[in-house]
Amino acid sequence: MDKINRQITLASRPIGWPKESDFKLIESPIPVPGPSQVLIRTLFLSVDPYMRGRMNDRASYADPVKLGAVMTGGAVGQVVHSNLAKFPNGSYVQGMLGWQDFVMSDGSDLHRVNRELAPLSAYLGVLGMPGLTAFFGLLDIGQPKPGETVLISGAAGAVGSIAGQIAKLQGCRVIGVAGTDEKVRFLIDKLGFDAAFNYRSETNYFAKLKELCPQGIDVYFDNVGGELTDAALHYLNVHARICVCGQISQYNLTEPELGPRLLWKLIEKRAKVQGFLVMDYAPRFREGFTQLAEWLGTGELQHRESIIDGLENAPKAFLGMLHGENIGKQIVRVSQPETGASSFL
Amino acid sequence: MDKINRQITLASRPIGWPKESDFKLIESPIPVPGPSQVLIRTLFLSVDPYMRGRMNDRASYADPVKLGAVMTGGAVGQVVHSNLAKFPNGSYVQGMLGWQDFVMSDGSDLHRVNRELAPLSAYLGVLGMPGLTAFFGLLDIGQPKPGETVLISGAAGAVGSIAGQIAKLQGCRVIGVAGTDEKVRFLIDKLGFDAAFNYRSETNYFAKLKELCPQGIDVYFDNVGGELTDAALHYLNVHARICVCGQISQYNLTEPELGPRLLWKLIEKRAKVQGFLVMDYAPRFREGFTQLAEWLGTGELQHRESIIDGLENAPKAFLGMLHGENIGKQIVRVSQPETGASSFL
Numbered sequence: 079m080d081k082i083n084r085q086i087t088l089a090s091r092p093i094g095w096p097k098e099s100d101f102k103l104i105e106s107p108i109p110v111p112g113p114s115q116v117l118i119r120t121l122f123l124s125v126d127p128y129m130r131g132r133m134n135d136r137a138s139y140a141d142p143v144k145l146g147a148v149m150t151g152g153a154v155g156q157v158v159h160s161n162l163a164k165f166p167n168g169s170y171v172q173g174m175l176g177w178q179d180f181v182m183s184d185g186s187d188l189h190r191v192n193r194e195l196a197p198l199s200a201y202l203g204v205l206g207m208p209g210l211t212a213f214f215g216l217l218d219i220g221q222p223k224p225g226e227t228v229l230i231s232g233a234a235g236a237v238g239s240i241a242g243q244i245a246k247l248q249g250c251r252v253i254g255v256a257g258t259d260e261k262v263r264f265l266i267d268k269l270g271f272d273a274a275f276n277y278r279s280e281t282n283y284f285a286k287l288k289e290l291c292p293q294g295i296d297v298y299f300d301n302v303g304g305e306l307t308d309a310a311l312h313y314l315n316v317h318a319r320i321c322v323c324g325q326i327s328q329y330n331l332t333e334p335e336l337g338p339r340l341l342w343k344l345i346e347k348r349a350k351v352q353g354f355l356v357m358d359y360a361p362r363f364r365e366g367f368t369q370l371a372e373w374l375g376t377g378e379l380q381h382r383e384s385i386i387d388g389l390e391n392a393p394k395a396f397l398g399m400l401h402g403e404n405i406g407k408q409i410v411r412v413s414q415p416e417t418g419a420s421s422f423l
Numbered sequence: 424m425d426k427i428n429r430q431i432t433l434a435s436r437p438i439g440w441p442k443e444s445d446f447k448l449i450e451s452p453i454p455v456p457g458p459s460q461v462l463i464r465t466l467f468l469s470v471d472p473y474m475r476g477r478m479n480d481r482a483s484y485a486d487p488v489k490l491g492a493v494m495t496g497g498a499v500g501q502v503v504h505s506n507l508a509k510f511p512n513g514s515y516v517q518g519m520l521g522w523q524d525f526v527m528s529d530g531s532d533l534h535r536v537n538r539e540l541a542p543l544s545a546y547l548g549v550l551g552m553p554g555l556t557a558f559f560g561l562l563d564i565g566q567p568k569p570g571e572t573v574l575i576s577g578a579a580g581a582v583g584s585i586a587g588q589i590a591k592l593q594g595c596r597v598i599g600v601a602g603t604d605e606k607v608r609f610l611i612d613k614l615g616f617d618a619a620f621n622y623r624s625e626t627n628y629f630a631k632l633k634e635l636c637p638q639g640i641d642v643y644f645d646n647v648g649g650e651l652t653d654a655a656l657h658y659l660n661v662h663a664r665i666c667v668c669g670q671i672s673q674y675n676l677t678e679p680e681l682g683p684r685l686l687w688k689l690i691e692k693r694a695k696v697q698g699f700l701v702m703d704y705a706p707r708f709r710e711g712f713t714q715l716a717e718w719l720g721t722g723e724l725q726h727r728e729s730i731i732d733g734l735e736n737a738p739k740a741f742l743g744m745l746h747g748e749n750i751g752k753q754i755v756r757v758s759q760p761e762t763g764a765s766s767f768l
């Protein structure tokens with residue numbers, strides 16, 4: 079094993095769609111952990127839509143990644159040299175490890191993960207941030223009731239695929255919107271959605287939603303925004319709830335997009351539109367995790383991943399995810415876990 | 424007293440701004456109440472923004488007024504012939520009496536009002552639908568906390584002027600937006616708003632809101648919509664609440680207006696936008712009324728009206744209200760209450 083740490087840094091701030099040249103792979107020595115520190119080797123890296131915002135030079139709810147700095151990102155890793163009793167050599171951890179082979183930590187931002195309970199990569203998907211996002215966004219903001227109609231955009235993605243299944247578990251009629259015919263079949267055949275359609279080939283969202291949501295829409299879990307959301311708002315039921323999880327259709331625009339004003343519609347329908355971030359639910363993560371793990375264990379929740387191998391392919395995985403190429407959670411497999419508990423150094 | 428009932432009917436459905444010729448005054452005999460019915464003479468008539476929607480040929484949350492039918496509207500009246508013990512001759516009632524001198528009722532839609540507690544016209548304003556709208560919209564949806572900044576659009580109108588005062592009573596910093604300099608002075612000098620500005624003379628809403636809301640906006644009580652709301656959204660604080668009460672800037676457009684898409688902003692700020700109708704709070708009207716009456720009694724709540732005399736001037740009063748000519752609640756005084764309890768018939 080080479081004692082080189084590969085890191086993927088932000089090379090330039092994209093205008094519009096990011097491209098591979100906005101990232102740069104650099105090499106540096108593997109850091110040596112000091113007292114009360116651990117060295118972690120990255121096993122699985124998560125790429126997520128929110129990272130697009132971090133590439134901009136504009137503080138949003140989090141600071142941007144600095145130019146030349148390692149790209150931020152959640153990952154599952156293995157402790158390969160430990161000076162911390164809480165995280166012994168060989169243990170598995172989850173945290174914001176970044177796009178790199180190795181990272182040092184004082185442990186304050188790490189959580190142990192249990193390989194017996196679920197595959198390690200699941201801690202970046204159904205049992206990680208996307209699963210918790212779906213869980214709290216849908217249940218806390220959407221509050222779906224049995225028999226209600228729930229519409230999910232970005233339904234075949236990491237969050238949408240979980241949100242739709244949770245809505246089914248609540249006894250709802252669930253309609254998904256996704257970007258390929260394969261995803262549409264996946265939603266219906268594998269995840270049990272009641273109906274779904276391909277927004278790229280469908281030319282009239284209004285007619286399609288009218289057809290698939292004949293009772294109107296009670297909960298709209300929106301990952302996408304744009305014209306699909308305009309149409310969805312048209313079919314809201316009284317007291318509808320819109321969980322605004324993401325607006326991926328807007329993230330790569332060079333100019334803010336205009337759309338029909340919608341607030342009057344919210345009065346007519348006494349509807350609620352609420353944006354949320356999963357981190358605001360941190361005090362309740364244990365509750366969400368426990369329920370998600372239970373559903374995963376019983377098979378009530380299906381867990382689908384798209385995996386790309388190699389840290390060097392993280393930019394490609396990220397760009398592919400922005401373009402909707404993944405089904406389920408997009409993961410980058412960086413290295414294989416090692417058995418045994420000896421130090422790597 | 425002439426035994427003629429004047430009624431103002433909907434003569435044509437306006438495209439864009441309504442005009443006086445969209446209404447027609449007709450005369451008919453005063454109806455004679457049957458058993459278990461009362462005849463009511465209208466004293467004060469309310470004109471409200473929602474009536475614009477009823478003039479369209481499109482069902483919203485309520486059915487449109489039919490062409491040729493009497494315009495709908497809340498009013499306070501006096502029972503002038505009673506065949507119902509609950510509403511004796513001379514008693515005062517509030518209900519959807521419509522734009523007419525006289526109306527018959529079986530009592531099911533009437534409420535007695537107490538002239539000793541407040542002036543009769545107050546039951547159309549601070550103690551009526553506008554007051555309850557402000558009360559529940561601000562407190563239930565906005566949930567203002569002491570020290571928070573509350574922005575009110577349409578702040579000098581029937582609802583806005585009450586909402587702003589309630590926000591002050593909650594210990595908030597309150598900023599009002601209104602359409603004349605006189606209204607701005609009224610808000611600051613008479614109602615105790617912390618600041619206010621005239622949106623018609625102000626050219627840069629962004630700069631003005633930045634100046635007046637240096638701590639950002641926690642609650643936005645929106646009666647207006649449009650560009651002002653675009654700017655307000657720019658200054659939302661984390662976990663801000665937007666109470667969507669009205670969108671009067673949009674009601675007279677001939678084409679739906681486009682505006683910047685705003686849902687991504689709601690994610691960044693984890694903000695909630697909720698539309699509401701006061702009728703959904705009907706089970707809690709007693710609670711709201713009791714509190715409003717108490718504040719009115721102690722002088723903590725100021726009650727301002729603009730009064731126009733004569734049923735025939737109801738269209739003018741309505742159009743003036745749509746154009747923002749009123750300060751406080753716009754009322755049409757239709758007739759004077761009579762003392763004594765003899766039947767009019």
